[in-house]
Amino acid sequence: MGLEHRAKWRINIYAWLLLLPSLIFLVLFTFYPVLQTVILSFYQADLGSPEPFFNGGDNYRIMLEDDVFWKVLTNNLWFALGTVPTSIALGLAMALFANKALRGKGFVRTAYFYPTVVPMIAVANIWLFIYTPEYGALSHVMEWFGHGGMNWLGDRTNVMFAMIFMVIWKEAGYFMIFYLAGLQNISKELYESASMDGAKPWTVFRRVTFPLLMPTTMFVLIIAFTNSFKLVDHLVIMTKGGPDNASNLLLYYIYETAFSFWDQGMASALTVVMVVILLLVAAIQFFGLDKKIHYN
Amino acid sequence: MAEVELRRICKTFDRQTVVHEVSALIEPGEFFVLVGPSGCGKSTTLRMIAGLEDISSGELLIGGKQMNHVPPSGRSISMVFQNYALYPHLTVKENILFGLKVRKVDKQEQAKRLAHAAEMLGISQLLQRKPRELSGGQRQRVALGRAIVSQHPICLMDEPLSNLDAKLRGHMRTEIRQLQQELGITMIYVTHDQVEAMTMGDRMMVLRDGQVQQIGRPLDVYNQPANLFVAEFTGSPPMNTVNGTWAGDGSCQGVVIGTGNEKAFLPIGYREGIREGAPVVLGIRPEALQPFAAEPTVGIPDHTASERAGQGKAERAVQGISQLASLAANPVASPAAGSDASAGAITLPVRVEAVEILGSETIVEFALAGARWKAKWNGQWPCRRGEMVRVGFYPGQICLFDPQSGKNLTASESKTIHQNVLQINAI
Known part of the structure; x- marks a missing residue:
């Protein structure tokens, strides 16, 4: 009995030792910060309080009363609505084309x-140049149509479209790779069989290709949605969330609150809200759509 | 009912011709098999008939109409693919009805055809399942179901049994053949397995490197192979072949095989059109080589003393074997076991190199004239490696081939004799 117990222990110790290196880093840089963020979201920890102190749900209450928070959240929803479906549809269309292209296949994909x-x-920086008023690339093009003076990033109504357009440009190619892999997993025989039956291209897409790409779509959907909440770097360079918070998004707002306003308690509360939103959306996608998806 | 005609059909990929001037006329209601080793162009030919590959040159006619540029759906053809091509996200029912829905066939008609096909194939209880929940044989049936409901007069099959295990394959062979006869459809069937070709087809076309080697009824192809390739491709084990020289004159003509001490003269008799001294390839089917007890007309000219002694032993061994033959599982099917049957036969003493007893038959391997030969005997023959036995065959069972062109030099003569000695296990 004792011997058996010791042998079991030894196996367990080995397992833990093998896990240890990654576990240390995971605990230090993931689990601990997550826990700390949740705790800190119930504390007042700003420049005015040298020692953070517990303030209950005050951070959350203030957040809900904060107009900028609501503005940022609305912005983010519009941003997600603008980028997610469009970049996915474009990614799929590009993948379909790149998969079919006979000549210059490699070039098209690259x-x-x-x-x-x-x-x-x-x-x-490239897009900053493109959107620059007067001498930017887009302004030159718009000049031909008589709208040369448009200020893309400085205008409250235009700035969100400008950002959405740029993100679609960046993301679609990324999603295309997933779709391309998905398409190549579909047996050629299925298409040949459909062509023997005389199915038109649209029918083939609707009844064969698209349903069989659903696992890819599901994956891409979650990635795209997460990305739409993750945008920071472009905002730092291009708009800093302006003008008048018109292009401010949740993660950038968290960044500003934490490292510009140094209100870490509020930043933690905002982070918790963002994580909850992302988890909710992923759960809906995963448990709602997943049943309709065929996995091989 | 529609006939399919291929007129000098070619397929070229990047200047490489993979199908070279294939011509055939496939009759309505016929089961036509395209057979050949991997890469011989049989699948490409089938795909050209289906319209899945362009025809580089030549003509394809279905029901007398040229179809070269007609899309696959316009050719009145259904097809069963090697991996069945079932849509994994659709149920069996949806899979079977996919084509009918695309063609907007009336709902009632769809249900009628589905019920008929499902009953015919015994898959009525599987209709709501997805393909991944089916076994290989059931998937195969669903694929057949799709072809049946389409009610096209022509059905193409591309190695449909290659993914099944041996037992199921045997079962499905019969089932497909039966189905084709019940429906009366024209079937064009591709396989690399000569057993499928022999057992299923009304006629078969043997292909090699994109070229037609022979077209004919399976038994004609087996008994009268047009060339060495067909001879070695059909039959299991394949035909024994050995290089030799045509020799003799007048009444005593035959083939000299082997060199030096192993030289042997096989008196085959007169064959038209072969000149004295011409090199030939002698071919004989394993089942034509039978055990003999008597020792009349051995043609080994130069016996050494030790060989004679060996021959004495061999006779004893052969006698022993002939006694065993009567005890063997199926001795009746061994036509040459008795001494009466040996009249006119050429017999040779040989040393057994290997034996495979398969239950219903025994494959005995021996070396002769520098080549390994295999003989197939019905029943269970308990001979051992190193034992001397006497094997024999009838001259009429021999095929002679031109070593250069591979052409059969005796194609028309051997037919009757082959039919006489035809055995059930010949293939």
């Missing part, structure tokens, strides 16, 4: 994927 591999900061 061209589509290129925006994804360019560093975020470089992308932001």
